[in-house]
Amino acid sequence: MPVDIPLNRRTLLKFGAAASAALALPTGWAATQGSASAPATGLIIRHASVLSMDPALGDLTDTDVLIRDDRIIAVGRGLPGDGAQVIDASGMILIPGLVDAHWHLWNSVLRNSAPAPGGEAFFKSQLAISKRFTPKMSALGVRLGLLEAANAGITTINNWAHNLRNPAFAQAELQAMHQSGLRGRFWYGYAQDLPATAEMDFADVRSVQAQLRAMPGNRFDLGLAIRGPERTEASVWEPEFAFARDCALPISTHIAVTPQMQGKKAVQQLAQRDLLGPAVQLVHATHVDAEDVKSIARAGASVCLTPLTEMRVGYGLAPVEVLHKANIALTLGIDTLVLSGNANPFMVMQSALNLATAMSGDEQALSARDVLFWATQGGADAMGLGARLGSVTPGKLADLTLINANRLGMMPVNDPCASVVQSATPADVDTVIANGRLLKLGGKLLDSDFAALTQEVAQQLRTL
Known part of the structure; x- marks a missing residue:
C-alpha cells in the first residue's frame, strides 16, 4: 500500500504557515x-x-x-x-461546461499531504485526520475545491461526501456548494471512521432530500454514497440499496480498486442480486475482470475513472479501452486534491486517452472526442441530466x-x-x-x- 506524509501537529502547522504561498489560484469567490x-x-x-x-x-x-x-x-x-x-x-x-463525476471535496485543504516513503499509508492518515475535522473545515475544503473547479471550466460537480460526522457537516457542505454558482449532485455519505457494521444516517438523508426539493432555484440533487460490498457486509449494504430505491436516489460506490478488493467479487455480488442499473455509479473499477465488464455493460451502470489519483495511490491503471469497447458509460473525476495535486480536468482527460492507447498498444484505440464526450455530454447523461446540459x-x-x-x-x-x-x-x-x-x-x-x-x-x- 502506498504511504504518505504523517499528518502530525508539526506537519499541519507547516501547512498552515505555507498556505499563502501554496494555494496558487488567481482569485476566490464571495460568499453569496x-x-x-x-x-x-x-x-x-x-x-x-x-x-x-x-x-x-x-x-x-x-x-x-x-x-x-x-x-x-x-x-x-x-x-x-x-x-x-x-x-x-x-x-x-x-x-460545454465540464462535468466532474467524482470528487471528495471536504479534504481539499490537505492538498498533496500524501503519500511519501516512510510515512503512514494514505487511508490510515486520512482516517486519523478526518476525526479532527469540523463542519467549518469541511465546508472550507468544499469552497476551495469548487473555486478550482470554476477556474478550470468545470460547471457541474459530484461531491462525494464521505466524512459526514453528523447532520451539521452535510449542511455546511451544502451551503458551500450553493454559494459556488455551480450545479451538480451531493452524494450523501458517511463518516470516515463509521464502523463497518453501522448503518448510515438514513433519517438525515431523507431530511436533506426534502430540503433540496423544497429549495427555490436549487441547482443540486442528491445521491447515496455507500461503502458497498468491498467495505461492508450484505447486512449493511443491501438495506442501503433498498433505501436508495425507496427514495428514488442514485447510488455510488468504490469498487474493484485493488486486486485484494477484487477478490470479494463485488460487481458479481451486485449483479447476482440484480442491483446494477443506470442509477448506479461504480467508481474506479481498476481491477474488474471480463465477467464484471459484461455484467456492468448488460445492466447499464456507469463507471467513473479518476486516472491521476488511481495511479498516485497505487490502485493501478484504469482499464479505459476495455470499458470503452464494452460500450459502458464512462465519466471522469478529480477524486481528491490530496492525491491529484490540483483540479486539472484536461490532464484527467489526456491521461485517460493515453492509458487507452498505452494499454491496448493501439494508438488509434480512442479519440480525443471520445474523452471530451465523457467529460461533457456523457457525464450529464450518467447523471440523468443529459436533456438539460452537456452540449451547446x-x-x-x-x-x-x-x-x-x-x-x-x-x-x-x-x-x-x-x-x-x-x-x-x-x-x-x-x-x-x-x-x-x-x-x-x-x-x-x-x-x-x-x-x-x-x-x-x-x-x-x-x-x-
Missing part, C-alpha cells in the same frame, strides 16, 4: 450565490470555434451563441444580440467554457478537439458561464476575495 455576474439582457459570445458535442449541430467555426437568463437561446453566425453583453471569442474554443444546444442550460487557443502551448490549433484534450490547462480557460452567469471572464474569476480564503485556510489548518 448572487455574486457571479451577468447582465439582465443576457450574453452573446461571438466568433467562437464551437465543439457543440451535439451530433445535430456538430463542430462550428466563427459562430455566435446567444444566452438569455439561464438558457442557450440560439447558436449560429451573425446572431442579433441587442442589449446583450458581448464576449469576443475570436481565436477561442467553446465547449439551444434550449439547454447555459453552462459553457471558453478556452483561449491563442496562448502559447495551445496554438496553432490543427484539431480543436485534440487541442482541448491534449494541450489545454486551467490557465487557458478564459470564460466560464454556469446557469447563464459569468463566473470567470478574461482569465479571472469574478467577485472574489482569494486573500481572505487563503487566510481562512491557514487559520483552520493551525486549529488541527
Whole structure:
C-alpha cells in the first residue's frame, strides 16, 4: 500500500504557515450565490470555434451563441444580440461546461499531504485526520475545491461526501456548494471512521432530500454514497440499496480498486442480486475482470475513472479501452486534491486517452472526442441530466467554457478537439458561464476575495 506524509501537529502547522504561498489560484469567490455576474439582457459570445458535442449541430467555426437568463437561446453566425453583453471569442474554443463525476471535496485543504516513503499509508492518515475535522473545515475544503473547479471550466460537480460526522457537516457542505454558482449532485455519505457494521444516517438523508426539493432555484440533487460490498457486509449494504430505491436516489460506490478488493467479487455480488442499473455509479473499477465488464455493460451502470489519483495511490491503471469497447458509460473525476495535486480536468482527460492507447498498444484505440464526450455530454447523461446540459444546444442550460487557443502551448490549433484534450490547462480557460452567469471572464474569476480564503485556510489548518 502506498504511504504518505504523517499528518502530525508539526506537519499541519507547516501547512498552515505555507498556505499563502501554496494555494496558487488567481482569485476566490464571495460568499453569496448572487455574486457571479451577468447582465439582465443576457450574453452573446461571438466568433467562437464551437465543439457543440451535439451530433445535430456538430463542430462550428466563427459562430455566435446567444444566452438569455439561464438558457442557450440560439447558436449560429451573425446572431442579433441587442442589449446583450458581448464576449469576443475570436481565436477561442467553446465547449460545454465540464462535468466532474467524482470528487471528495471536504479534504481539499490537505492538498498533496500524501503519500511519501516512510510515512503512514494514505487511508490510515486520512482516517486519523478526518476525526479532527469540523463542519467549518469541511465546508472550507468544499469552497476551495469548487473555486478550482470554476477556474478550470468545470460547471457541474459530484461531491462525494464521505466524512459526514453528523447532520451539521452535510449542511455546511451544502451551503458551500450553493454559494459556488455551480450545479451538480451531493452524494450523501458517511463518516470516515463509521464502523463497518453501522448503518448510515438514513433519517438525515431523507431530511436533506426534502430540503433540496423544497429549495427555490436549487441547482443540486442528491445521491447515496455507500461503502458497498468491498467495505461492508450484505447486512449493511443491501438495506442501503433498498433505501436508495425507496427514495428514488442514485447510488455510488468504490469498487474493484485493488486486486485484494477484487477478490470479494463485488460487481458479481451486485449483479447476482440484480442491483446494477443506470442509477448506479461504480467508481474506479481498476481491477474488474471480463465477467464484471459484461455484467456492468448488460445492466447499464456507469463507471467513473479518476486516472491521476488511481495511479498516485497505487490502485493501478484504469482499464479505459476495455470499458470503452464494452460500450459502458464512462465519466471522469478529480477524486481528491490530496492525491491529484490540483483540479486539472484536461490532464484527467489526456491521461485517460493515453492509458487507452498505452494499454491496448493501439494508438488509434480512442479519440480525443471520445474523452471530451465523457467529460461533457456523457457525464450529464450518467447523471440523468443529459436533456438539460452537456452540449451547446439551444434550449439547454447555459453552462459553457471558453478556452483561449491563442496562448502559447495551445496554438496553432490543427484539431480543436485534440487541442482541448491534449494541450489545454486551467490557465487557458478564459470564460466560464454556469446557469447563464459569468463566473470567470478574461482569465479571472469574478467577485472574489482569494486573500481572505487563503487566510481562512491557514487559520483552520493551525486549529488541527
